[in-house]
Amino acid sequence: MNANDLQVFNTHESEVRSYVRGFPTVFQKAKGYILTDMDNKEYIDFFSGAGALNYGHNDDNMKKKLIEYIEADGVTHSLDMATKAKGEFLKKFHEIILQPRNMNYKVMFPGPTGTNTVESALKIARKATGRTNIVSFTKGFHGMTIGALAVTGNKAKRKGAGIPLSHTITMPFDDYTGDPSSSLQYIEKVLDDSGSGAELPAAFILETVQGEGGLNVASNEWLQGIEKICRDRDILLIIDDIQAGVGRTGTFFSFEPAGIKPDIICLSKSIGGYGTPLALTLIDPKYDVFSPGEHNGTFRGNNLAFVTATEALNYWKDDTLSKNVQEKSKRIEEFLENIVKKYPKIKGTRRGRGFMQGIASDVEGFSNLVTEKCFELGLIMETAxxxxxxxxLFPPINIDDQGLEKGLAIIEKAVEAAAKEKNLV
Known part of the structure; x- marks a missing residue:
């Protein structure tokens, strides 16, 4: 095909395609935080596969292990049979991630995607409790299959289901009402009032930082309050850590600073390390209630992902990466706060934490314009x-100082250009 010729995609690919519209070029190579198109133009990647590439593109160590495994004719597909690659991953995940955090969970491989782990979590909660309803939260996003869509707040995404989405109750997320304590009181009242019309749910499902919902952050106090509500009423607590987990907020699990203990944890995206599809459902052993094969799937045994995921765990043998993310997060926060002050007419507010931060603008179309300007200037970033x-901003969590500063400089130029175009300077 010709360099950067999008004709084949426009002609043959479904209208549902989206990112190719926002980033209209043909990419051919990727390394670290750089994507290169067919004209050899380089783009700094502040998108990171929507959180699936926390370690950047083509990590040398993961690539080496993957190539060695393939050349040795290692098992690629195995359903849920026992393989050397899966055994090594399970052992290392327990030793490096769970054991040092005093966490005791059974690991389920529900399928390769985030929505797979959410679907399995909802089914487990319903089977374990014998109840039907699930409490989800305003502006939450949990996936595109029917069960996951039912606990998703986005109107446009829900509409795509084509059928009524039921057996869920939507509650206010943290300061959605302007007062987190009011949110907790409201939730308790609805659950305990026999006239509310709400039956006791099987589980609550939430993200600690709502990625697609607009980088809304749940406070530690609110999360602790939610956990207490669940414990007092024998409701399971499911944390969807698909996008916010695996180090993106500064700790491996995003909920660690709150000190809470979920009953079920959903992981996907960067748990595979290399962009290789993998999802985990971590289950408190007392809720490990599925009978053999009751939740099934052809691609549960992605051994190539086990290989790269196992290698990626080496990043967590000590706290070097975690501290680095936390330190660079301060730089991102400082940068964004400065943008808000420098351009008051954009009516911006900094949102998020860790390496999932951004600016919400009350000016219609402004954020989309900023991402368009970024692309023109050589940086990929999306809206939420x-x-x-x-x-x-979703840079790889292992980006170096030079790459981070280059990216931030492009964003500032893009904001300036967008503000001028919108007459906001």
Whole structure:
């Protein structure tokens, strides 16, 4: 095909394609935080596969292990049979991630995607409790299959289901009402009032930082309050850590600073390390209630992902990466706060934490314009929020200082250009 010729995609690919519209070029290579297109133009990647590439593109160590495994005719597909690659991953995940955090979970491989782990978590909660309803939260996003869509707040995504989405109760997320304590009181009242019309749910499901919902952050106090509500009423607590986990907020699990203990944890995206599809459902052993094969799937045994995921765990043998993310997060926060002050007419507010931060602008279309300007200047970044009101920074969590500063400089130029175009300077 010709360099950067999008004709084949426009002609043959479904209308549902989306990212190719926002980033209209043909990419051919990727390394670290750099993507290169067919004209050899380089782009700094502040998108990271929507959180699936926390360690950047083509990590040398993961690539080496993967090539060695393939050349040795290692098992690629195995359903849920026992393989050397899966055994090594399970052992290392327990030793490096779970054991040092005093966490006791059974590991389920529900299928390769985030929505697979959410679906399995909802089914487990319903089977374990014998109840039907699930409490989800305003602006939450949990996936595109029917069960996951039912606990998703986004109106446009829900509409795509084509059928009524039921057996869920939507509650206010943290300060959705303007007062987190009011949110907790409201939730308790609805659950305990026999006239509310709400039956006791099987589980609560939530993200500690709502990625697609607009980088809304749950406070530690609110998370602790939610956990207490669940414990007092024998409701399971499911944390969807698919996007916010695996180090993106500064700790391996995003909920660690709150000190809570979920009953079920959903992981996907960067748990595979290399962009290789993998999902885990971590289950408190007392809720490990599925009978053999009751939740099934052809691609549960992605051994190539086990290989790269196992190698990726080496990043967590000590706290070097975690501290680095936390330190660089301060730089991102400082940068974004400065943008908000420097351009008051964009009506911006910094949102998020860790390496998932951005600016929400009340000016219609401004954030989309910023991402367009970024692309023109050589940086890839997407928007988030119900109305795409947030431009969202998602660099690889192991990006070096030089790459981070280059990316931030491009974003500042893009904000300046967008502000001028919108007459906001």
């Amino acid at each position: 929020g119900t109305d795409d009101e947030v431009f969202k």
